Amino acid sequence: MAAIKPYVTCIKETITAAMCLENFPSQLIERHNKPEVETKMSKELSLNPIIIARTKQEKILIEASINSVRISVALKKIDDLDQILSKRFMRFLTQRAENFLVLRRKPIKGYDISFLVTNTHTESMFKHKLIDFVVQFMEDIDKEISEMKLSVNTRARLAAQAYLKELVS
């Protein structure tokens, strides 16, 4: 995925544009201050969602609002093994969502993992570094899953070869 610069650049530019967040307490409920993209209470506070798709399967959904941005990623899955590896890996990461701050515990339906960035995050963290984190996260996951797949295949091959070699006569 890192080789496809246009995809990454497009994502980066879009997220940079979408991540203009300010504090905005709820208009309808007194003393509530919730991410607007999650509660969707007022139509005028949310922007049109954008999907940036590389293939039919690989895409990113960016939903922005006045005080929060939700970024959902659908990963490339060619076969069964990819599917279970990405499922396990995403479950592993979302279980640690507290540590990751901007990670959502449950991905949006149709996607594999989701981020939720609110105005509190942009106030306490550098915005460009935050965007770098999201982009690097996506690249790393792709790389990791393909490396995990390779390791499973290699191990299978070596185990089978070693076993059969012992039966050579």
Add this chain to the structure above:
Amino acid sequence: MPHPLYLESINRIIRETLILKFKEKTPENVDITVADFNQCLWNIFGTQENRTLLVSASCRCWAQLQKWGAMDYLRAQYGAMIVETRPKYDITLSVEPPADPAADCTALATKVASLLRNMMAGAFHAVFDAVGKVGPVRDIPYRPMEGLWLKPEGDRVIAIFSIAFDDPDDQVIGRVFLQEFSKNVSGAPSCSISVKDPPLELQGIRGIKADGYASFLLEARHMAPRVREQTINMLLQYRNYVHYHIKCSKAYLHIRMRTRAELLLKVLNRAKGEKPDAPKKTASGRTFTRS
């Protein structure tokens, strides 16, 4: 990265316990029950009266093993050591420790610890010896959900394993592992893997349900006396070998995921930036605190 682990066919616990007992000067009471692969049980029983130990073993498929002639091999191996079976076990050996406790007794201990292996191997030996004669498919249900069949075919024998995986994720990884076995190594028995349906060799046998099947075609040279024991050893441990390596794979994946998560956290921490309560200074040195 991987180290091929040849799971031993002998039971180490039994062997080490026997060696310990052999070295004892005065006998003590002992009644140890040990579990083994494939839901098998061992028992070592001894009293203070004499140094003779009773070693018993039981496995799930003893009835079938007896039917397929395993006792012949066992009698050849243990002869007079076989005594009346203790209740709840399938076979019992009476083991006399060597008269001198200081003598090297590893050979005897190893032989006794191979009892379970020899029970299963007995059926293999019987089939190998009967090569050339037409015979039925020997079914050996050595595990609750998985089975082993030995089918004589002309001057060859086909050993068929059915493998089941509990976890749906395991099924996917298991399939990858099983497919690798179908790649031939010259000199080794050719192995064919079937993932959905039972292979043709098992046609006619009902009630089979598993996630994968492995059929090993054993030729005369694999059953030759020189290599026969090695062949049997490896075949007996096939299913456990596959499952062991799958588990190792999963553990390794877990380590990778953990490392990757830590790396990503480090990147995130870079975004956190400086501490907000560091005192800020003006050019002339005056400090002020942000309210």
